Amino acid sequence: MSVIIAFSMDEALRALAAHPDALILSGGTDLLVEINEGHRRLGSSSADIATSPTVLAVDRLxxxxxxxxxxxxxxxxxxxxxxxxxxxxxxxxxxxxxxxxxxxxxxxxxxxxxxxxxxxxxxxxxxxxxxxxxxxxxxxxxxxxxxxxxxxxxxxxxxxxxxxxxxxxxxxxxxxxxIINGWQGYSKVGVRNAMVIATASTALVADRTKRQIRVALGSVGPTVLRCSEAETMLSAAVDWENGGVGSDQLREFGGLVAAASRPIDDHRSSAAYRRHSVGVMAQRLARRAFPLESGPPGQGKSSGI
Ligand SMILES: Cc1cc2nc3c(=O)[nH]c(=O)nc-3n(C[C@H](O)[C@H](O)[C@H](O)COP(=O)(O)OP(=O)(O)OC[C@H]3O[C@@H](n4cnc5c(N)ncnc54)[C@H](O)[C@@H]3O)c2cc1C
Known part of the structure; x- marks a missing residue:
């Protein structure tokens, strides 16, 4: 294994041109775990040197x-x-x-x-x-x-x-x-409160200038998912002037977010729990973005989330 430590962008790019498949090392908190667990092979003997990948450290740039x-x-x-x-x-x-x-x-x-x-x-x-x-x-x-x-x-x-x-x-x-004009937040659930990989996660952005809600989900699909139907629904339902939204609308929004997820069952969680979680997190984030209850008087005064 050879290790190149780059001290400038030029050095790093030249090294990458010479070794396009180099393993790029930044903080190492993912890469070294992968190496330790054998998902990446570096080679441990002189015989391996010709075939093992070069490591390019970029943490000094x-x-x-x-x-x-x-x-x-x-x-x-x-x-x-x-x-x-x-x-x-x-x-x-x-x-x-x-x-x-x-x-x-x-x-x-x-x-x-x-x-x-x-x-x-x-x-x-x-x-x-x-x-x-x-x-x-x-x-x-x-x-x-x-x-x-x-x-x-x-x-x-x-x-x-x-x-x-x-x-x-x-x-x-x-x-x-x-830098958006509006509220933004992130929520995550895992098997414990700290030092935990997300079982499911949700980010919500309420862009007041564009009057647009944007939602993205983690751990409930092969990669991060956006929820276009839910976004369109809530963008039209919220009171952008006063910062309010009705509880019924929030529930509908949560249902659409859950429906947009594509979770799997694995060692961290069931798909059903993941789907439920993103729906609840999305409603809670939206309530933080639009704290006032709005809608016809007498309806949905308690969000029940
Ligand atoms: C105990 C522990 C707890 C963790 N908890 C969490 C957690 O709660 N949430 C979470 O999201 N992650 C978590 N992680 C994973 C990890 O810490 C993060 O993903 C972190 O952001 C990885 O950054 P790094 O600089 O250490 O990446 P590295 O390990 O250096 O690199 C990670 C990957 O990115 C590539 N890479 C790095 N920099 C570049 C670059 N500039 N250009 C191209 N490719 C590049 C590397 O080649 C490698 O494939 C945890 C890891 C550990 C060990």
Whole structure:
């Protein structure tokens, strides 16, 4: 096994051009687990060296470790090497609160100090906590190689269970997220309260400027799912001026979100529990976004969620 430690973007891209299938190492909190569990083979003897993949460490690249705020365009650019701990700190947490909420649920302090948003994208687990938030915010993923640069909507980047649209030789350099005028939040259920991979998760964005609700679900499909029918229904049902929504509408919304999920039974949960969970989480998030009960007097005063 050979390890290349890149100290500049140029070095990293040159190394990737020479070794397009190099294992890119950022915080290592996913990659090293995969290696330890034997899902990735590095080779342990001199005979393996010719066939084992090169490891490219990118954790020292300042371009990946930084973020910028563009208030004129109302957007934030986050480098792929920005850690969860940085995402929960101001000013990023205030600008993208749903991402901060998701980041706080990731692993332990040690994992949040090492693990990165780019690594979450690189692994592209359906349970990745950053991914539903990126999907609901309609983030753009930036990719770069020695020969080209391209931007992909995150929905096109995530193509399946731990499968992305990243090509050999490409590095994820970061994501661009809009700073929205409105409420955004993230919710997750798991088998315990901390240090837990999501059994099901939901991100909701209420974009007041576009008068649009956007919902994305994690752990209930091969990759993160959007819920277009539920989004259209709730966008039309809420009182955007006063911040209200009726309980009946919320229940209908929760039902549509649950119907949009495609969960499976596995060692973490049954499909039925997952489907139920995303419906409940979506209703709770929507109630946080629109706290007032609205609708005809006398109807649905208690949300019962
Ligand atoms: C104990 C523990 C608890 C965890 N808890 C959670 C949790 O609650 N929620 C959650 O979502 N995840 C969790 N994880 C998984 C992991 O911490 C996250 O997915 C993290 O964001 C991965 O980031 P990393 O920098 O460590 O990635 P790495 O392990 O370095 O890389 C992950 C993958 O992405 C690729 N990659 C990394 N950077 C780039 C890049 N710039 N360009 C292209 N490809 C790249 C790598 O090649 C690899 O395939 C946990 C892991 C552990 C060990």
């Amino acid at each position: 300042s371009e990946l470790r930084s973020w910028t705020i563009d208030l004129e365009r109302s957007q934030v650019h986050i480098g792929a090497g920005v850690t969860w701990s940085e995402l929960v700190s101001e000013p990023l947490a205030g600008l993208i609160p749903a991402l901060a909420e998701a980041s706080r649920t990731v692993g332990s302090p040690q994992i949040r100090n090492a693990g990165t948003l780019g690594g979450n994208l690189g692994t592209c687990s359906p349970a990745g906590d950053g991914l539903p938030v990126l999907a609901a915010l309609e983030a753009v993923v930036h990719l770069r190689s020695a020969t080209h640069q391209r931007d992909l909507p995150v929905a096109e980047f995530m193509v399946g269970v731990k499968r992305t649209a990243r090509l050999p030789g490409e590095l994820i350099t970061g994501v661009t997220l809009p």
